[in-house]
Amino acid sequence: MTSHEAPPTEIDRSVRTSGIVLQPDIPICQTDLPLDWYQKEFKPYAEEYLELPDRKPETVLPWMDRYVKPALAEFGDEVMLLAHYYMGGEIVKIVERYGGKIADSYLLARQAVLHPNRKIFVESAVHFMAEAIAILAGPDQLVYITNPKSGCTLEMMAKEFMVRPAADQLQGRYGDDLVVVAYMNTSGRLKALAGRTGGAVCTSSNAHRILAWARERGRKIFFVPDRHLGENAGARVGIPADRIFLWKGGHEGGDVRLEDWASEEVDRLDRAELVLWGSFCGVHTVFRPEQVRYWKERGYDVVVHPECPKPVVDVANGSGSTSFLWNHVMDAPKGSRIAVGTEGHFVRNLREQAALRGIEVVHVADIPGPEFEQFGCGCATMSRNDPPHLVALLDLLRRGKAPDINRVLPGDVVDEVTGWRERLDPDGQEELVRDARRSLERMIELTEAPS
Numbered sequence: 260m261t262s263h264e265a266p267p268t269e270i271d272r273s274v275r276t277s278g279i280v281l282q283p284d285i286p287i288c289q290t291d292l293p294l295d296w297y298q299k300e301f302k303p304y305a306e307e308y309l310e311l312p313d314r315k316p317e318t319v320l321p322w323m324d325r326y327v328k329p330a331l332a333e334f335g336d337e338v339m340l341l342a343h344y345y346m347g348g349e350i351v352k353i354v355e356r357y358g359g360k361i362a363d364s365y366l367l368a369r370q371a372v373l374h375p376n377r378k379i380f381v382e383s384a385v386h387f388m389a390e391a392i393a394i395l396a397g398p399d400q401l402v403y404i405t406n407p408k409s410g411c412t413l414e415m416m417a418k419e420f421m422v423r424p425a426a427d428q429l430q431g432r433y434g435d436d437l438v439v440v441a442y443m444n445t446s447g448r449l450k451a452l453a454g455r456t457g458g459a460v461c462t463s464s465n466a467h468r469i470l471a472w473a474r475e476r477g478r479k480i481f482f483v484p485d486r487h488l489g490e491n492a493g494a495r496v497g498i499p500a501d502r503i504f505l506w507k508g509g510h511e512g513g514d515v516r517l518e519d520w521a522s523e524e525v526d527r528l529d530r531a532e533l534v535l536w537g538s539f540c541g542v543h544t545v546f547r548p549e550q551v552r553y554w555k556e557r558g559y560d561v562v563v564h565p566e567c568p569k570p571v572v573d574v575a576n577g578s579g580s581t582s583f584l585w586n587h588v589m590d591a592p593k594g595s596r597i598a599v600g601t602e603g604h605f606v607r608n609l610r611e612q613a614a615l616r617g618i619e620v621v622h623v624a625d626i627p628g629p630e631f632e633q634f635g636c637g638c639a640t641m642s643r644n645d646p647p648h649l650v651a652l653l654d655l656l657r658r659g660k661a662p663d664i665n666r667v668l669p670g671d672v673v674d675e676v677t678g679w680r681e682r683l684d685p686d687g688q689e690e691l692v693r694d695a696r697r698s699l700e701r702m703i704e705l706t707e708a709p710s
């Protein structure tokens with residue numbers, strides 16, 4: 260039987276503790292970053308870190324304590340450390356130890372609203388996640404990211420300058436019939452675009468609810484930026500495959516001109532209920548249905564993330580968001596055998612923690628032998644946040660010297676290679692916050708409405 264994530268009937272507004280336990284023998288870090296990947300102000304901390312003899316908790320944690328504890332003592336309850344589940348083992352294993360929280364993108368986005376007493380949020384994850392917190396934050400709450408070069412490939416392949424020409428042409432053709440639904444994994448500028456069309460943001464757990472809502476209103480949906488999530492959610496709410504239109508993604512998508520199309524192509528677009536921006540997550544797009552079948556044939560329960568291609572989701576036993584996958588394993592009875600198809604660091608952390616509960620976890624892509632290509636990719640960009648980045652930012656904050664490049668404000672466009680950010684002026688920020696909040700708040704309203 261196939262089970263997909265069900266909408267919650269009772270809303271948990273807290274962040275559930277991951278249950279991660281630090282094991283003395285398991286190294287904190289998987290890989291070190293080269294020194295020249297650190298911004299100038301962070302290099303002295305990185306040099307100290309790189310000189311440590313090993314990456315075991317008993318070595319790394321005392322070094323971190325020297326900087327992190329004074330910073331936490333200085334800010335007390337005003338500071339909140341946050342990390343996403345996909346962070347490499349290093350950060351998820353230590354953020355909770357320092358009183359921080361690990362969450363998926365939906366719960367991360369809500370932290371400033373849920374904790375108005377907290378004034379400084381330090382996030383170890385990718386840019387769009389920090390920006391979503393900043394959009395919903397109050398004027399006295401500040402948001403920082405430990406590494407400004409941490410970007411999501413979905414956000415990178417759907418910059419506003421790429422998507423706007425497509426949105427403008429679709430709006431020009433369909434007017435107010437068009438609504439934009441923006442996946443959480445995108446910039447604030449696209450969330451604002453969704454808000455301006457009366458649309459909503461969605462996450463991997465509620466995309467189907469948001470699409471169903473738009474469909475009930477008879478609107479033509481432009482879904483940005485993840486083609487796989489859009490296709491999976493569209494099929495789930497009953498949109499026929501021939502009513503789903505795939506627009507190109509990335510730079511190519513921005514170059515599309517309707518006037519260059521053949522009339523049959525334009526007809527297909529006119530008939531479509533759902534137009535998908537053609538970007539994808541480089542981590543999730545690599546899974547194949549044969550891998551899922553391999554584990555099912557060996558008696559494993561297989562669960563995957565809906566950013567995987569639809570044929571993969573179709574053959575799995577279940578699919579759902581990061582929180583769903585984590586809780587699915589952690590709540591399984593002892594002796595369960597589960598194959599998980601999602602980001603590699605997450606599965607590695609999950610495997611370690613599940614083993615402590617007598618549950619076997621394998622990565623869906625981790626198949627022995629030459630028959631299958633070996634890959635089980637981690638989110639490399641998210642893992643650009645490591646212990647020296649967290650240590651450096653907290654220490655510089657305590658000393659009143661946190662670099663402005665680490666501050667995240669609504670509407671920032673980040674160059675993920677250099678960390679440079681184009682920032683809106685205060686009026687532009689205010690306008691963006693107003694429009695983006697509309698789409699975020701509509702999602703929250705629809706997600707938290709009793710089902």
Ligand code: SF4
Binds near residue numbers: 410641
């Ligand atoms: S795993 Fe994919 S979707 Fe998630 S943050 Fe990384 S690149 Fe983005």
